[in-house]
Amino acid sequence: MKTIEVDGIKVRIQIWDTAGQERYQTITKQYYRRAQGIFLVYDISSERSYQHIMKWVSDVDEYAPEGVQKILIGNKADEEQKRQVGREQGQQLAKEYGMDFYETSACTNLNIKESFTRLTELVLQAHRKELEGLQTRASNELALAELEEDEGKPEGPANSSKTCWC
Numbered sequence: 205m206k207t208i209e210v211d212g213i214k215v216r217i218q219i220w221d222t223a224g225q226e227r228y229q230t231i232t233k234q235y236y237r238r239a240q241g242i243f244l245v246y247d248i249s250s251e252r253s254y255q256h257i258m259k260w261v262s263d264v265d266e267y268a269p270e271g272v273q274k275i276l277i278g279n280k281a282d283e284e285q286k287r288q289v290g291r292e293q294g295q296q297l298a299k300e301y302g303m304d305f306y307e308t309s310a311c312t313n314l315n316i317k318e319s320f321t322r323l324t325e326l327v328l329q330a331h332r333k334e335l336e337g338l339q340t341r342a343s344n345e346l347a348l349a350e351l352e353e354d355e356g357k358p359e360g361p362a363n364s365s366k367t368c369w370c
């Protein structure tokens with residue numbers, strides 16, 4: 205659990221770090237179901253980890269809730285001398301999947317706060333949109349209910365006075 209501030213609002217976030225190894229995949233998939241935001245992380249010093257991202261994306265598409273927010277992360281940005289994946293490759297992949305992209309380093313703290321704040325922001329935005337949708341639907345239903353009720357009502361005073369006009 206961690207509390208971060210987004211747009212002046214304090215948000216408590218629960219972070220799960222899922223295992224990357226294949227043998228834990230059955231358990232990992234169960235985490236997806238309750239996730240609202242997901243970081244897809246590769247290691248900039250490992251081309252193989254970058255190639256794996258496509259597999260992660262298809263797993264997320266299959267097992268995570270529909271509106272889940274995703275961000276692509278190229279971690280270990282401090283390992284410049286071991287770099288196997290260019291920053292542009294990360295940017296390109298993120299663009300293909302419509303995700304935001306950050307290069308981060310858990311060692312130097314590069315973009316750690318920024319990426320967590322951004323993912324939280326995206327989750328909150330998605331929630332707000334969902335809520336607005338629900339509110340619109342609810343008020344439409346209310347309007348409809350009122351209309352239907354009006355139709356069933358005996359004539360009101362306005363209509364009664366109109367009757368006197370004739």
Ligand SMILES: Nc1nc2c(ncn2[C@@H]2O[C@H](COP(=O)(O)OP(=O)(O)OP(=O)(O)O)[C@@H](O)[C@H]2O)c(=O)[nH]1
Pocket residue numbers: 221222223224225279280281282283308309310311312
């Ligand atoms: N140089 C560098 N090393 C890192 C960074 N982040 C993690 N590491 C190292 O990478 C190794 C693996 O880190 P983990 O946090 O276990 O990675 P993981 O993806 O959770 O691993 P699994 O879930 O077990 O597959 C550890 O030795 C970390 O110290 C980073 O930003 N820079």
